[in-house]
Amino acid sequence: MGGCGRAGLPLGLAFAARGMTVTLYDINAEAVAKVNAAQLPFAEAHAGPLLTEAVEHGRLWATTDDASVGDAEQVIVVIGTPVDEHLNPDLDAVPQALSRxxxxxxxxxxxxxxxxxxxxxTALTEQLLTRHGLRLDVAFCPERIAEGRALTELFSLPQLVAARTATAADRAEKLFRHLTEQIVRLTPEEAELAKLFTNTWRYIKFATANQFWMMANDAGLDYQRIQHAITFEYPRAADVPLPGFAAGPCLLKDTLQLAAFHQNNFVLGHAAMLINEGLPLYLVNRLAARYDLPRLTVGLLGTAFKGGSDDPRESLAYKLRKLLTVRARAVICTDPYVVDDRLVPLPQVLAEADLLVLGSPHPEYAQLATELPIVDIWGLTRRGVRV
Structure with a gap:
């Protein structure tokens, strides 16, 4: 279920590559048609050849027919679990999908x-099945992949397996041992928190780096030089990152879910949200102090939520664009991966812009041939991150 998405399709390809027969059920008819034509609906490293092989050999096919779940021995639910318009967790997303x-x-x-x-x-799902008189083995086995590295990490990372009964845990472990030999068993509630803790830890770590950058920047110092000194041949600080827009469909959402779980008593998480979500405004205010923005056309390089990705979901580059639109004469945007009618080719941006701002650290921008000033808080261009 949700099998043609950015988490479901790589998982299906991984199982098909290990000789299993996989049906991808999805409500997105366009994605289903592409998969059955052996075309990727999004970019994912190493996925293309695996998809072609799996489709050609009949090991994988996609459908919009919900009856297909009845033919499977194992049913894996891989759907988006968003927060609502009030930033509260949507607890009904999985039960509603199952209800169909x-x-x-x-x-x-x-x-x-x-x-x-x-x-x-997981407990709600078990209760739903029980109310309808269904006796299924239920397990929670969260995905742990990073976009772009899914078909490496599915085979290399340990898999968390959580279930209420030994039978369900044994069956889930047997399933995922097709992909990896490293299995970690937990209770469902432990595993649910383990996944939220993981994503929230990354979000807080990025917020720490962004706060460090602001502090150094306000003092007129280049945080990139400081970060290099901190991390160089010093293992205890090796994971201190450079600044950047901590975004995407998971990190903020899962920090909000964790806060809601603890009755919104999560000062550290809320502080991280203020820092990360406030970064575009901080940057625009710094630009306004340094440049005469009302007279300038700003070129925004990259709108994906991370470098090398075609995924714009929850990208803070779009918030940055909105803020710049209010302050600058004009804003023009480009991205080599994202499909968006509002984007223009890179040569047009270089020809029309007076100032460039790096919205996404795409590798194509690392050695950009231009005399225009580039504001790069990511440190991609190695020109420093001071603004």
Missing amino acids: CLAHLRDGQLLVLRSTVHPGV
Whole structure:
């Protein structure tokens, strides 16, 4: 379920590559058609050849028919679990998706929840099945991949396996041992928190780097030089990152889920949100102090949420664009990967802009041939990150 998405499709390809027969059920008809034509609906390293081979050999196909879940021995739920318009966790996303397929689920199947969920959603799923008289083995086995590295990490990272019963845990472990030999067993609630803790830890770590950058920047110092000194041949600080827009579909959302789980008593998480979500405004204010923005056309380089990605979901580059639109004469944007009608080719940006701002650290921008000033808080161009 959700099998043609950025988490579901790589997982299906990984299982197909290990000789299993995989059906991808998805409500996105366009993505289903592309997959069945052996075309990737999004960019993912190493996925193209695996998709072609799997489709040609009949080991993988996609469908919009919800009845397809009834033919599977194992059903894996890989759907988005968003927060609502009030930034509260949507606890109904997984149960609602399952409700569309309840008529086709059958006793004896293994149901694996793969999405990052609010603590307690596994229990809600078990209760839903029980209310409808279904006896399935339920496991929570969260995905742990990074976009762009899925088909490396699925085979190399340990897999968390959590279930209420030994039978369900054994079946889930057997399934994922097709991909990796490293299995870590937990209870469902432990695993739900483990995934949220992981994403929130990354979000807080990025917030720390962004706060460090602001502090150094306000003092007129280049944080890139300081970060190099901190991390150079010093293992205890090796993971201190450079600044950047901590965004994407997971980190903020999962920090909000963790805060909600703890009755919004999460000062550290909320502070990280203020820092990371406030970074575009801080940057625009610094630019306004340094440049005569009302007279300048600003070129925004990159709108994806991270470098080398075609995924613009929750990208703070779009918030940066909105803020610059208010302050600058004009803003023009480009991205070598993202499909967006508002984007223009890079040569046009270089020809029309007076000032360039790096929105995404795409490798194409590391050695950009231009005399225009480039504001690069990511440190990609190695010109320093002072603004």
